[in-house]
Amino acid sequence: MTAPAPAPAPAPAARRALRRTAAGPLTAGPLTVALLTTALVAASTSCTGPAPTRTAPARTAPTPTPSDDGAWRGAWAASPQPPSDGNWSERGFADHTLRQVVRLTAGGTGVRIELSNRYGTMPLRIAGATVARPAEGAAVRPGSVRTLTFGKRPSATVPVGGTLLSDGLPLTVRPFESLTVTLRPAGPTGPATVHRMASATGYRAAGDHRGDVSGSAFTETGTSWYYLTGVEVTGGPDGHRRDGVVAFGDSLTDGHGSTLDADRRYPDRLAERLAALGRPRAVLNHGISGNKVVRHGGGAGEKALDRFAPDALDERGVGTVLVLEGINDIGGRLRPDVSVDELIAGHRELVRQAHARGLKAVGATLVPFKGSAYHTPENEAQRDAFNRWMRASGTYDAVIDLDRALADPADPDRMRPAYDSGDHLHPSDAGYRAMAEAVDPGAL
Incomplete structure (x- = not known):
């Protein structure tokens, strides 16, 4: 056909x-x-x-007219x-x-x-x-x-x-x-x-x-x-809650490499962890494998700058967005790489959009990827520069350092073997659990 x-x-x-x-x-x-x-x-x-x-x-x-959608949450x-x-x-x-x-x-x-x-x-x-x-x-x-x-x-x-x-x-x-x-x-x-x-x-x-x-x-x-x-749900003992979390990103949020039918993506693990700590919050997964921040990705959907509002910010009952994205921008081979300055400008715009909706914006550093098809000395330098900006700039309301959480102590540019699904870019089930455990509940 x-x-x-x-x-x-x-x-x-x-x-x-x-x-x-x-x-x-x-x-x-x-x-x-x-x-x-x-x-x-x-x-x-x-x-x-x-x-x-x-x-x-x-x-x-x-022209939109009012509705009582305030009763509903994702x-x-x-x-x-x-x-x-x-x-x-x-x-x-x-x-x-x-x-x-x-x-x-x-x-x-x-x-x-x-x-x-x-x-x-x-x-x-x-x-x-x-x-x-x-x-x-x-x-x-x-x-x-x-x-x-x-x-x-x-x-x-x-x-x-x-x-x-x-x-x-x-x-x-x-x-x-x-x-x-x-x-x-x-x-x-x-x-x-x-x-x-x-x-x-x-x-x-x-x-x-x-x-x-x-x-x-x-x-x-x-x-x-x-x-x-x-x-979406309504009612119940938590019907008043409006503190859901949107996990927004690419394949590392989408769960590439996790076990089929096991719900072991990092947003799944994060929701379970928050509940176990007595701080339950809905966690909504808006990852798309292959997605990029500042470039359209064809089958991977519109760039994050364009899909952030309709996919993430328009979710009901949400108070925080957690953004992990950029590895495809600096490492992708299907389109020209972008500079770290372009990537940073894209993230600044995501934060601006989130704050305009009254939402908390939490960012994450890019994970180690040495040994993967994306890795070159130039791309590694861009990842390091982006992560330095993420940690030091104060642009995001809080930062989750997934780079350090997954890094191999013997080679910090490489993912710890126990966390690696095998392609040196996507975590295993254990790696996704480590990502969730790296999230400070107080930062959300």
């Missing part, structure tokens, strides 16, 4: 207009939902990269990416049902999901969706399947480039409990918005199996998430 021609990535202003623009409350009470109708407001310049980037035709964004998240080869996103879906399992880092008495069609080429029609408590594999626990609605209807349409929230569903969930989300697209969908590296198994079945308890129909498996970009 011949892939559609690449289209330009949306402009920053357009991207901000696409994220969670509420069209107004549909019902009253703590489970009020706002259907999000969004649109592109401007075309942008094109960029090249390892995978095509698509966007919607220009549209006029509606419990799980994934950043959307353009379609790419190596998964189901390039072809999209026709007569299929998708089943995806996610683990929450916050609990409550109500849940709702967020769907994104950010990179779709046509409106995404959803014939139906359910949530359930997972069993083994694609199976779910008997009696746990609950039908989601959208504006009190079982079906919905997500506009090209848009985002949609389901209605709130009364359902008690606990922190670190998993949910199975089943989507039945009313295909064909065209190329699908995806999060490529889920580090979790997803399932696909031919036909309509949204209400199945058994997983026997879900004979195809993959390791990406499709359309699902958030799960």
Whole structure:
């Protein structure tokens, strides 16, 4: 099948207009939902990269109206990416049902999901969706399947480039409990918005199996998430909390090298550690493997400067953003390297954006990478210069020194062998645990 021609990535202003623009409350009470109708407001310049980037035709964004979204807070998240080869996103879906399992880092008495069609080429029609408590594999626990609605209807349409929230569903969930989300697209969908590296198994079945308890129909498996970009909760003993943490970054936040289906990425470990210390906070993972701060990354999504607001700052119930990003800017081979001054300027802008939203900005030093494909003497010098700036400048409200936490004492430019997944750039499960343990809870 011949892939559609690449289209330009949306402009920053357009991207901000696409994220969670509420069209107004549909019902009253703590489970009020706002259907999000969004649109592109401007075309942008094109960029090249390892995978095509698509966007919607220009549209006029509606004027937002108030909703009672203050009752909701993020419990799980994934950043959307353009379609790419190596998964189901390039072809999209026709007569299929998708089943995806996610683990929450916050609990409550109500849940709702967020769907994104950010990179779709046509409106995404959803014939139906359910949530359930997972069993083994694609199976779910008997009696746990609950039908989601959208504006009190079982079906919905997500506009090209848009985002949609389901209605709130009364359902008690606990922190670190998993949910199975089943989507039945009313295909064909065209190329699908995806999060490529889920580090979790997803399932696909031919036909309509949204209400199945058994997983026997879900004979195809993959390791990406499709359309699902958030799960939010409301109510419960922590319903007043607005101190969630967004972990923002690249593959080291995304969890490259961690064990499949084990939830051992560093943001997972950080949420567990905070809970064990009696200081529980939701931790939302907005890492994208291959992402860069000041350069567009094709299939790795828009540069951090453009996606920071829609992906991270627009999350509900968040008080802190923890930024670990820049290794792809100085070490990437797919585009010209940037100077350390450009990278620093990019981070200053991220801090400015976070502070403009009243959020605390915490930065992290870049980890050792000697021996990796990225390492050269010149790139090492840039990493060292950036880390010196991070430690000394005072730009961020606090700094987590992941460089020193992972460094081999015998060779500080190299990752400690026990923490190395094998490529000398990405940590192992033990390395991701060490990253989480390096985070001072008081700094968040």
